[in-house]
Amino acid sequence: MDDRSLSDQPISTGLQEPSDLQLTDKQWNILDAALAVFTEKGFSAATTSEIARQAGVSEGTIFRHFKTKKDILLAMLVPLIRNTMGPKSVNSLTQMIVKNENLPLREVLLMIALERQEFLTDNQALLRLILTEAQYHPELREVIIGEVAYKSQEQLIRLIEQRQQKGEIRQDLPAWVLVRSFFGMVVVYMLSRVMLTKREAGKDNREEILKIIDLFLNGAAMEK
Amino acid sequence: MDDRSLSDQPISTGLQEPSDLQLTDKQWNILDAALAVFTEKGFSAATTSEIARQAGVSEGTIFRHFKTKKDILLAMLVPLIRNTMGPKSVNSLTQMIVKNENLPLREVLLMIALERQEFLTDNQALLRLILTEAQYHPELREVIIGEVAYKSQEQLIRLIEQRQQKGEIRQDLPAWVLVRSFFGMVVVYMLSRVMLTKREAGKDNREEILKIIDLFLNGAAMEK
DNA sequence: CTAAAAAGTGAGTGATTACTTACATTGTGA
DNA sequence: TCACAATGTAAGTAATCACTCACTTTTTAG
Structure with a gap:
């Protein structure tokens, strides 16, 4: 139903x-x-x-x-975040990073972005609820930051530092700047895709994501 | 009070x-x-x-x-967005873009990012309300997209195309990819700054924003 | 100044809320 | 089989909700 x-x-x-x-x-x-x-x-x-x-x-x-209505919300969301969303996010990142150490960064970033997109479209309503209610329930906010945001960022930082050591990417920018910037580019692209356009999810946007990765790696400025 | x-x-x-x-x-x-x-x-x-x-x-x-409670919300938010937030956002963008046509792109982007940051920190609570309630009130959603998102994007696209014609930035990527990517980098940086850290707003983060702009312009990859 | 209209009020209104309670049903261990 | 605890339920409960109404006060127009 x-x-x-x-x-x-x-x-x-x-x-x-x-x-x-x-x-x-x-x-x-x-x-x-x-x-x-x-x-x-x-x-x-x-x-x-x-x-x-x-x-x-x-x-x-x-x-x-459940003692109160709020208890229902937390009993539902906290285990969902702590036991499923969190580990699912973090583990898939970890796997992609360690399993593909020798793949070009471009390919790894594409995998991450596509996986992120799938996760986002599959769990749209749930994610919206979590982010909305995080405003009013600090317990939720802490779980999200501690179990998902921080740990995911940690994995991506590992990837970046791994590639910095291999001389693949610049070492004059702190890893967190690179991580958050890439994350921002991808997420805002996906959100604006969902909100501003009528295009169906997952349809031939691989090319567009590749363009964003290209931009992330090579920059917007004209090559000299 | x-x-x-x-x-x-x-x-x-x-x-x-x-x-x-x-x-x-x-x-x-x-x-x-x-x-x-x-x-x-x-x-x-x-x-x-x-x-x-x-x-x-x-x-x-x-x-x-006001006929209903919902009427109160809309009577408050719709004019606020349509008459103030929208024009304020769009006009300041337009001015910065046309007034500084000969300034290096790096400088213009910095101005835009700093102005955006000020706007965001000054109107945090209001913006949170608007985005939250946009979920449940389509009228609101349409006003935001039509009066703020779309028009702001238009201005930034103008800036990008202006610089593409001057040969300052790459012409092989569509302007909207550049615009949304830059926007995503900056906004996610600011949000994570507010949510994940305890740092005070507006405190010595000019250097950090410059790093993001550097990344946007020159990319993450090692120079060849 | 006056009369009508507009604006303001506080005591309602019925509906609905999260939550309780008294009791019925089911499961369980000996 | 039986006692007893755990689980389930429908009918509450007081509180609160968005909203109305009968009435008073203020503003306005001629």
Whole structure:
């Protein structure tokens, strides 16, 4: 009925990770429904009665398992970030970096950008919810920064420093400037693609991403 | 009492622009209070009674002037974007571009980045509100894209094409790739600066921005 | 000055909210 | 089989919500 349900989302298996094994089927149903309702309406506009309806349980059952509405949000998002989004992001970066040490930087960056794009389009609604609610729930903000942002940046810095040592890229700029700049170029490209245009996701934009990588590597200035 | 009040915000004069002259003092008070409450709690969690309290009027007065709560939000944000944020952004870009046609691109980009940074730090809360609520109110989204995003991009594209014709920068990349990439580098740098670090805004980061511009112009690759 | 219109008010309005409680059902260990 | 705990539920609960209305005050026009 609801195609944004947790079970259809690429990220869904997150709630079944080790540290969440104590979750029963019913609790999982509730969090599944909560994801759908929260992503559609936002935390404040979502109601516990609608979550109950979509989960197929009574409202009392919800409050048997979760003390407050906010608890539902955090019980859903924090493990999702900590156990799934975070490791998924960081590990795929780590793998791509160590497995392709001898590939040209250009190729590695393309792989990273494409993987990032897939992740972003697959989990659009969820990411929007997380970033929106991070404004109002500091616990969320800390988990995102600590488990995803910081660790991902760390991996990319490793890649850059690896290539700096090989003499492939400039050593007169700190690695974090290169990392954040590349990240910014790619993410803003993808966001503006989604927001400003009607083009379908994942359609023949490999060439465009290659242009951005070209720009990142060779710069905008005319060659002398 | 509330240091986020409209009258203290750099953008505040927006509501007094020509097309809003029909606003009375009381209406202005209400929108001023609405800005404070909406930015603090978000649209859904904000209550009309608190807006009334902060505006120093009764709740009935609010609904005498605005039909619904959503009307308050739009009556506040749409003119703010259309009459102030939009023109301010676009005009300052236009001026910097035409006034400095003979300055090195590096200098012009620095001016643009610094001006952007000032705008962003001065209007942080307001921008957060706008981007958050744009998710749920398509009218807002359209105004932002049409009045700010599209027109700003247009100006930057003009700058890039101007410099492409002068042979200063590469002509084998479409202007929009250069524009969005530069924008992404700068904005993500600023956001990560605000979110990940504790550094005070506007403090000695001129050098860092210059590094980003250097990267944009000359690329990450080792010079051959 | 006056009368009508506009603006302001605070006490409602019914609907809805997150959450509770009293009770029923189910699962479990001996 | 039975006692008891865990789980589930529908009908609450008080609070709060956006919004209205009957009425007073202020502004305006002739």
